[in-house]
Amino acid sequence: MTTALWFSGQGAQSVGMAKSLYEADGDVRELFSRADETLGMPLSKLCFEGPMEELTKTSVCQPALFLHGICVATILKKRGMLGELKAALGLSLGELTAHALAGTYSFEDGLKIVAERGRLMQEACDASKGAMSCFIGASIDAVKPYCEEFDVDMANLNCPGQVVISGEAEKIEAATAAAKERKAFKLVVPLKVAGAYHSRLMEPARAKFEKFLAGIEFKKPNIAVFTNVTGEQISDPTEIKKALVKQVVSPVKWELCVRNAAKLGIEQYYECGPGGVLAGIAKRIDKELNVKSIAEFGDFE
Incomplete structure (x- = not known):
């Protein structure tokens, strides 16, 4: 085996x-x-x-x-x-x-x-104030404009329909709020993390x-x-x-x-x-x- x-x-x-x-x-x-x-x-x-x-x-x-x-x-x-x-x-x-x-x-x-x-x-x-957020029901192409608009980074591409973004806390909060307001994705969840990993x-x-x-x-x-x-x-x-x-x-x-x-x-x-x-x-x-x-x-x- x-x-x-x-x-x-x-x-x-x-x-x-x-x-x-x-x-x-x-x-x-x-x-x-x-x-x-x-x-x-x-x-x-x-x-x-x-x-x-x-x-x-x-x-x-x-x-x-x-x-x-x-x-x-x-x-x-x-x-x-x-x-x-x-x-x-x-x-x-x-x-x-x-x-x-x-x-x-x-x-x-x-x-x-x-x-x-x-x-x-x-x-x-x-030394920084970072945060991360998970976009569920999302493709890389759909999340990329949010990274560009709010000046944050993609951090995790774990599986189909799940993309995590990472960056300065205020910018992540803004990107998360915008995605929710526009109803662009199935769910957008802020993650409980100590900082902006992989950014x-x-x-x-x-x-x-x-x-x-x-x-x-x-x-x-x-x-x-x-x-x-x-x-x-x-x-x-x-x-x-x-x-x-x-x-x-x-x-x-x-x-x-x-x-x-x-x-x-x-x-x-x-x-x-x-x-x-x-x-x-x-x-x-x-x-x-x-x-x-x-x-x-x-x-x-």
């Missing part, structure tokens, strides 16, 4: 995440111990006990979700459920988890990378992240990995670095990633991490995709 792994993005975190995995599996306990030591913070305690406001901080939730994804993948492998693993892909932050799983960099380096990415993005959020407001984070990655060794991934920047498979270590840097300020082309991975003839997809969000999105991309979401120990049955 051919398989692929999907990794969650920011926002999927919840207090108690991965606790049942930790209690049931020695390798997971070791991964948590290595994470706490590598980052010099009680990540395990924050995952299991919260508080939610601390776990939700970008600098905490990104390594927490990275760790959770790797733990799920580790148990899948131990149980012989991966068959012929052909690809790994992730939404936003999840793309970095996919690269760790694919051997682009080590588990410890991956933790350091996502922790620094989260810290820099939090810094950029604090030009993240430029300070992008520039510093580029410098940080310069000192870390990247290798060619041992399975197919897809970049959110273009939706295409990517394998050259130098190009992977460039893509991960660019992703901070670019739209996430998740739908394209999924469609291109499907061309590899994947029979079973596993969503590794909390929430089941990616499995829900998958139904809107292609109902034929066979996706199983695994967050806790009971989900393996």
